[in-house]
Amino acid sequence: MSTFQAPKGTYDLIPPESAKYLAVREAIAAPLKNSGYGYIETPGFENVELFSRGVGESTDIVSKEMYAFETKGGTKLALRPEGTASVLRAALQANLHKLGNLPVKLWYSGSYYRYERPQKGRYRHFSQVGAEAIGAEDPALDAELIILADQAYRTLGLSQFRILLNSLGDKECRPVYRDALQGFLRGLELDEDTRRRVEINPLRVLDDKRAVVQKQLVGAPLLRDYLCDACKAYHEEVRELLTAAGVAYQDDEKLVRGLDYYTRTTFEFVHDGLGSQSAVGGGGRYDGLSEMIGGPALPSVGWALGVDRTVLALEAEGIELELPATTSVFAVPLGEEARRVLFGLVTELRRAGVATDFSYAGKGLKGAMKSANRSGARYALVAGERDLAEGVVQLKDMQSGEQSPVALADAVDAIRERLA
Numbered sequence: 397m398s399t400f401q402a403p404k405g406t407y408d409l410i411p412p413e414s415a416k417y418l419a420v421r422e423a424i425a426a427p428l429k430n431s432g433y434g435y436i437e438t439p440g441f442e443n444v445e446l447f448s449r450g451v452g453e454s455t456d457i458v459s460k461e462m463y464a465f466e467t468k469g470g471t472k473l474a475l476r477p478e479g480t481a482s483v484l485r486a487a488l489q490a491n492l493h494k495l496g497n498l499p500v501k502l503w504y505s506g507s508y509y510r511y512e513r514p515q516k517g518r519y520r521h522f523s524q525v526g527a528e529a530i531g532a533e534d535p536a537l538d539a540e541l542i543i544l545a546d547q548a549y550r551t552l553g554l555s556q557f558r559i560l561l562n563s564l565g566d567k568e569c570r571p572v573y574r575d576a577l578q579g580f581l582r583g584l585e586l587d588e589d590t591r592r593r594v595e596i597n598p599l600r601v602l603d604d605k606r607a608v609v610q611k612q613l614v615g616a617p618l619l620r621d622y623l624c625d626a627c628k629a630y631h632e633e634v635r636e637l638l639t640a641a642g643v644a645y646q647d648d649e650k651l652v653r654g655l656d657y658y659t660r661t662t663f664e665f666v667h668d669g670l671g672s673q674s675a676v677g678g679g680g681r682y683d684g685l686s687e688m689i690g691g692p693a694l695p696s697v698g699w700a701l702g703v704d705r706t707v708l709a710l711e712a713e714g715i716e717l718e719l720p721a722t723t724s725v726f727a728v729p730l731g732e733e734a735r736r737v738l739f740g741l742v743t744e745l746r747r748a749g750v751a752t753d754f755s756y757a758g759k760g761l762k763g764a765m766k767s768a769n770r771s772g773a774r775y776a777l778v779a780g781e782r783d784l785a786e787g788v789v790q791l792k793d794m795q796s797g798e799q800s801p802v803a804l805a806d807a808v809d810a811i812r813e814r815l816a
């Protein structure tokens with residue numbers, strides 16, 4: 397072991413488990429790529445104000461969990477705690493919204509950082525795959541995103557997840573509700589921290605998981621009863637489109653989410669096998685975010701799915717992903733001359749697209765065959781001086797144990813044929 401360890405709240409992805417993470421990212425991205433979303437990548441850090449304005453000064457993410465720092469040049473930056481504000485910033489900066497083809501549909505995959513209290517499923521460095529559809533107000537877009545996330549989870553084989561759905565209203569109806577809720581909450585017996593929250597962000601109090609708080613919330617005014625006609629009609633259409641697509645959801649009037657930019661549709665994917673960190677993904681509409689960060693009005697919607705928690709969900713359901721073998725052929729040279737010849741053949745095979753590995757450091761036959769076994773290769777390619785003198789290499793089927801000579805000159809084609 398070295399003197400150093402991965403920092404608290406982080407962990408390393410190491411083979412063979414790391415392949416699962418790649419496969420999960422792929423599985424989440426596939427339906428997006430298939431639905432008109434283009435790949436976007438933004439920096440790992442941004443101007444800190446992008447998040448304080450966008451995600452919201454009163455949120456835990458900004459007030460407690462951000463890795464903010466000042467550069468030597470005096471610029472205030474923060475490691476990105478989430479992707480939406482950055483993606484919208486990048487789209488505005490590149491004027492994507494002016495190209496006359498709205499919505500701009502983008503997907504991304506990367507690392508995010510939150511200084512949270514670490515526990516299973518909650519890390520300080522975690523990974524998300526996300527999607528944002530920028531610049532259009534259309535319930536079909538909200539539905540599309542939820543359907544695509546559902547499709548991604550189902551392709552992975554997950555079934556024990558639920559979709560929670562709510563509408564947070566818009567700038568017309570939410571302030572009226574906020575006032576009503578605040579009035580109700582001010583009459584409750586709450587600790588000082590929560591009383592402060594009532595003043596800054598009363599909707600977040602609905603999200604409080606503690607029984608003492610939840611008990612008092614019975615009878616709290618519900619946003620549903622305050623939604624304006626436009627929001628109601630919008631929400632109803634999202635629900636109908638989901639139902640028509642065969643995607644089941646649960647209405648959850650208390651779902652408010654931990655980021656301030658949401659308007660109208662909000663949703664969360666929760667997995668029942670994960671304990672307290674059960675949200676595997678979440679998202680919603682953020683019609684006002686562009687203006688909050690200095691852009692034009694661009695109604696938008698998106699989600700991000702947590703890769704770490706999705707892997708935990710697979711484990712909870714006992715799902716083993718079928719991962720493609722990383723190595724098809726493993727070459728075992730016996731002797732110096734064979735080493736040179738087989739290394740050349742390995743290079744040719746790799747150039748021909750065959751996943752091939754080689755026994756290095758002059759290992760003997762026994763040790764080299766052990767490595768071949770561990771690599772999961774379908775074939776071992778063995779050659780010694782006598783084989784070379786006859787112009788052949790031995791191709792050993794690692795499943796049946798059968799071995800047969802193949803002419804060195806035709807080896808690449810012969811191996812490709814057998815693997816096909």
Ligand code: HAM
Binds near residue numbers: 479510517654655703
């Ligand atoms: P979020 O709900 O904060 O939303 O994060 C999305 C997902 O990221 C969560 O459901 C969870 O799976 C994962 N996640 C968040 N924090 C952690 C953590 N500390 N450790 C492990 N996993 C974590 C957003 O980030 C929004 N940007 C989603 C969005 C996109 N809304 C609109 N567009």
